[in-house]
Amino acid sequence: MKSMKILGIETSCDETAASVIENGRTILSNVIASQAEMHAKYGGIVPEVASRQHMVTIIPVLQQSLEEAGMLARDLDGVAVTYGPGLAGSLLIGVNAAKGLALADELPFIGLNHLEGHIYASWLEELDPEGRPGFPLMCLIASGGHTDLILMKGHGRFKLVGRTRDDAAGEAFDKAARVLGLGFPGGPEIQRVSSESRGVEPRFTRPRIKDSLDFSFSGLKSAVMRRAEERGIYPPQAGDSEPDPAKVADIAKAFQEAIVDSMVQHTTQAAKDHNVRGVLLGGGVAANTLLREEMKSRSPVEVIVPRPGLCTDNGAMIGAAAYFHMRQGKSYQWDMDVVPNLRLG
Numbered sequence: 001m002k003s004m005k006i007l008g009i010e011t012s013c014d015e016t017a018a019s020v021i022e023n024g025r026t027i028l029s030n031v032i033a034s035q036a037e038m039h040a041k042y043g044g045i046v047p048e049v050a051s052r053q054h055m056v057t058i059i060p061v062l063q064q065s066l067e068e069a070g071m072l073a074r075d076l077d078g079v080a081v082t083y084g085p086g087l088a089g090s091l092l093i094g095v096n097a098a099k100g101l102a103l104a105d106e107l108p109f110i111g112l113n114h115l116e117g118h119i120y121a122s123w124l125e126e127l128d129p130e131g132r133p134g135f136p137l138m139c140l141i142a143s144g145g146h147t148d149l150i151l152m153k154g155h156g157r158f159k160l161v162g163r164t165r166d167d168a169a170g171e172a173f174d175k176a177a178r179v180l181g182l183g184f185p186g187g188p189e190i191q192r193v194s195s196e197s198r199g200v201e202p203r204f205t206r207p208r209i210k211d212s213l214d215f216s217f218s219g220l221k222s223a224v225m226r227r228a229e230e231r232g233i234y235p236p237q238a239g240d241s242e243p244d245p246a247k248v249a250d251i252a253k254a255f256q257e258a259i260v261d262s263m264v265q266h267t268t269q270a271a272k273d274h275n276v277r278g279v280l281l282g283g284g285v286a287a288n289t290l291l292r293e294e295m296k297s298r299s300p301v302e303v304i305v306p307r308p309g310l311c312t313d314n315g316a317m318i319g320a321a322a323y324f325h326m327r328q329g330k331s332y333q334w335d336m337d338v339v340p341n342l343r344l345g
């Protein structure tokens with residue numbers, strides 16, 4: 001069978017990324033230009049800054065990804081791009097670039113759901129297309145914008161069974177980090193300082209919604225703020241005085257334990273309720289070491305999780321997901337628009 005090489009493009013948030021993927025699995029190139037530093041000074045993502053930066057970096061990123069794969073655009077079998085969910089102005093840059101590239105070389109053009117991309121990151125290095133553990137799978141996709149429990153019954157067959165009622169998990173990490181005077185993005189910072197904690201902070205109450213698999217993280221965020229106030233860390237003091245790093249580390253650790261416990265608890269419950277054969281993790285928060293370890297030790301079934309670099313946004317996951325669409329012969333229209341609030345399942 002002829003191999004299929006797809007260019008995957010991702011610009012839904014603050015990463016300009018492009019990757020060439022062979023047969024949904026082999027990474028021939030994977031280029032990611034992160035804007036995190038630009039947004040760090042604002043403590044979060046500024047949409048207009050993001051879209052304008054995508055505009056500047058998209059062509060060099062595309063060129064580099066083809067160059068590293070050792071090929072020309074006309075040798076591709078398809079061009080795939082995230083068309084939602086995400087920031088409208090950011091999505092537009094990737095979608096337009098993909099359309100132009102596909103049109104110029106008369107290549108199939110495929111629009112992809114970002115969340116489906118996070119799911120298919122696991123097929124890059126972890127899973128065979130038809131191999132273990134088989135379907136159904138319970139997928140926890142936890143990122144800066146989403147915390148969804150998605151039942152995957154087969155390739156392209158998704159059903160949403162739980163979601164956050166308020167903040168996304170990544171957003172909660174980012175907000176907790178800001179309260180604690182840590183940098184952006186907050187997830188890696190919380191993880192880093194937690195490892196230095198003395199473990200003396202009392203535990204935070206775990207959020208629960210009765211008779212539901214849905215998540216809620218805004219109460220936890222407020223609890224972190226109250227605790228930081230009690231410890232004299234928040235609001236920041238005038239002048240240059242830094243908050244006590246030991247106190248910051250202790251609150252960060254207690255927060256990380258609570259949010260991870262909540263995600264593991266809901267996901268393992270969902271896995272039991274739906275009698276699945278495996279649990280799959282994806283999205284930036286799945287890069288979290290404690291989440292990965294806890295899920296593996298508490299899940300009743302096998303846990304599949306990409307390496308941390310493939311959990312955060314990248315083009316490779318889009319190229320992987322597109323392969324399964326192309327196998328099913330799906331085609332997309334040239335008048336396809338971006339859909340900032342696109343759902344999966």
Ligand code: KG4
Binds near residue numbers: 173188311312313
């Ligand atoms: O999937 P992603 O790269 O972009 C979105 O689609 O949103 O996820 C970004 C989110 C950020 O909120 C970031 O703080 C979080 O993932 N994140 C982490 C870790 N690495 C990234 N959260 C917890 N622990 C980490 N190690």
Ligand code: ZN
Binds near residue numbers: 283
């Ligand atoms: Zn993402």
